[in-house]
Structure formats: structure tokens, C-alpha cells
Amino acid sequence: MKVVPSRSSEWVRPVTPQKPASAIIEIDHVSQVFQTSSRRDHLALSDISLTIEERAFVSILGPSGCGKSTLLYIVGGFVSPTSGAAKMKGKAITGPGPDRGPVFQEFALFPWKTVFGNVMYGPRQQGVRTAEAEAQSLALIEMVGLKGYENFYPKELSGGMKQRVALARTLAYHPEVLLMDEPFGALDAHTRTRLQNDLLNIWERDRKTVLFVTHSVDEAVFLSDKVVMMSKSPGRIRQVIDIDLPRPRRRSELLLDARYQEYVVDIERMFDESDEAGSPP
Numbered sequence: 448m449k450v451v452p453s454r455s456s457e458w459v460r461p462v463t464p465q466k467p468a469s470a471i472i473e474i475d476h477v478s479q480v481f482q483t484s485s486r487r488d489h490l491a492l493s494d495i496s497l498t499i500e501e502r503a504f505v506s507i508l509g510p511s512g513c514g515k516s517t518l519l520y521i522v523g524g525f526v527s528p529t530s531g532a533a534k535m536k537g538k539a540i541t542g543p544g545p546d547r548g549p550v551f552q553e554f555a556l557f558p559w560k561t562v563f564g565n566v567m568y569g570p571r572q573q574g575v576r577t578a579e580a581e582a583q584s585l586a587l588i589e590m591v592g593l594k595g596y597e598n599f600y601p602k603e604l605s606g607g608m609k610q611r612v613a614l615a616r617t618l619a620y621h622p623e624v625l626l627m628d629e630p631f632g633a634l635d636a637h638t639r640t641r642l643q644n645d646l647l648n649i650w651e652r653d654r655k656t657v658l659f660v661t662h663s664v665d666e667a668v669f670l671s672d673k674v675v676m677m678s679k680s681p682g683r684i685r686q687v688i689d690i691d692l693p694r695p696r697r698r699s700e701l702l703l704d705a706r707y708q709e710y711v712v713d714i715e716r717m718f719d720e721s722d723e724a725g726s727p728p
């Protein structure tokens with residue numbers, strides 16, 4: 448199977464009852480220039496336009512330094528684009544908001560709060576009644592596979608467990624969009640596979656829109672409805688690839704699926720072509 452450029456308007460998610468997906472995030476001719484420490488301009492993103500459909504799982508893939516995180520930060524409202532605009536449900540994104548939940552390595556857990564305390568933080572901030580917040584938090588902790596660890600502190604948890612808490616903490620805000628920046632990048636292969644499976648299980652239950660940055664072709668194909676392949680720096684969109692594989696997906700089954708293998712090989716090839724060093728700032 449040859450990977451062909453997608454025509455996003457034709458894409459309809461198989462949800463029950465079936466209805467055409469509508470755009471939740473629109474990125475419209477976004478460019479980002481950063482000033483380097485030597486006061487030179489560095490073009491990090493160049494004229495990015497992308498529409499993300501409601502409830503889609505979209506991965507952004509590309510060489511190091513091509514601007515993947517910057518794009519996610521713009522959607523999160525943590526960075527204002529130099530030109531162009533990002534919109535959420537038709538409204539310009541002007542800052543962070545509870546409708547977009549970041550799962551970024553930089554937003555570490557509160558070390559002085561337990562697992563339960565970390566997950567409770569969001570509902571408390573949102574003024575949810577204590578009994579309800581507690582019930583929701585306990586359910587989320589169970590959902591991410593950490594039942595029994597409610598009273599542990601972050602320092603007592605493994606890297607994978609901390610990522611699970613970070614996910615539960617973000618889910619507790621009920622964001623419509625999850626923004627995940629290489630959430631499993633630092634984990635060993637086995638833990639990573641388990642968390643990928645768990646994330647898909649949670650996503651299949653909840654069907655939030657996910658924007659997921661990764662360096663891993665295999666991870667992007669396994670998880671996504673669409674893979675956005677970026678060029679080396681300055682980041683541009685090279686191609687958007689629809690991943691037409693059945694759901695629910697199980698890794699053990701997909702590994703035997705010839706179409707999965709073909710997506711991985713085709714995208715790896717494209718990645719290798721992009722993966723020369725980008726222009727330094």
C-alpha cells in the first residue's frame with residue numbers, strides 16, 4: 448500500500464452513531480520565529496495549516512528540532528504564533544484553558560501531593576464538590592491502573608507510573624483535547640507498550656481529541672487516525688497520512704497485519720528522507 452496525501456475533509460471517524468466529524472482545532476497559516484540568544488531570528492515553524500477533527504487521534508512526527516513541541520504549545524496557548532492563528536471550536540486561542548489538557552514532561556507532578564492529591568487538584572480548582580471530586584479522582588486513578596497507589600508520593604513511583612498520574616491529573620479537568628508531548632519517550636520499551644495500550648483503551652472509552660507528539664513511527668501508526676509528517680527545520684507539513692486500520696487496536700494483532708507493516712515502512716522511509724539535521728538557530 449502506498450501512502451497517499453490525505454484529503455482531510457473526506458475523513459469520517461467510525462463512531463456510533465455515525466456522523467461526520469467536525470473540526471475542533473484549526474491551525475491557519477501559522478509561522479513561529481524565535482529570537483536566539485545571539486539575537487538572530489530563527490524560523491521554527493513555517494506556514495503550518497492543519498485541521499483536527501473532533502475525537503481524532505492525531506500524531507505529529509518529524510525530525511528533532513522541526514517544531515513539533517512548538518506547534519503543540521501554540522495549540523495549548525502557551526506560545527502565541529508570530530503570524531497566523533490557531534483556533535479551538537472557531538475561537539482564537541489566546542492562552543491556556545481547561546478545554547485543552549497538556550500532558551507535558553515539563554509540567555511535573557506536585558511532589559508534595561500524593562497521587563490522589565495530584566488528581567484531585569483539577570476538580571478542586573474547578574469547584575467540584577468534595578465527594579464528587581473524590582469519587583471522580585478515585586475512578587480515574589483506577590482507570591490508569593494505579594488503584595492501591597492513591598497515597599504514594601511521586602518520588603515513590605516509577606517513570607511509567609508518574610506518566611499515568613500525569614494523564615489522570617489532566618483527564619480530571621475533563622479537557623476536550625489532550626495535548627501529549629512525547630509522554631512515553633523516556634520509558635523502557637515494555638512500559639511504553641503497556642502505556643500505549645492503556646492510552647488507547649482510555650481513548651476508546653472517552654474519545655477525546657488527542658494531539659500526540661512522538662519520534663516513533665511505530666507508536667504514531669499504532670495509536671493514530673492521522674499522522675502529520677513534518678519536514679526538517681524550519682518545520683512545514685510534508686504530508687498528512689490517514690491510518691486506515693481497524694479499531695479497537697491491539698498491538699499483538701497489528702504486528703501480524705500487513706497494512707500496519709506497510710504504513711510503518713512507508714512512513715519510516717519518509718522520515719529518513721526528512722531526518723537530516725535541520726538548520727541551526
Ligand SMILES: Nc1ncnc2c1ncn2[C@@H]1O[C@H](COP(=O)(O)OP(=O)(O)OP(=O)(O)O)[C@@H](O)[C@H]1O
Binds near residue numbers: 481482491509518
Ligand atoms: N522558547 C524558545 N526560544 C528560542 N528558540 C526556541 C524556543 N523554543 C523552541 N525553540 C527552537 O525552535 C525549534 C523547534 O523546537 P521544538 O522544541 O518545537 O522542536 P521539536 O520538533 O519538538 O524537537 P525535539 O523533537 O528535539 O523535541 C528548535 O530549533 C528550538 O531550538
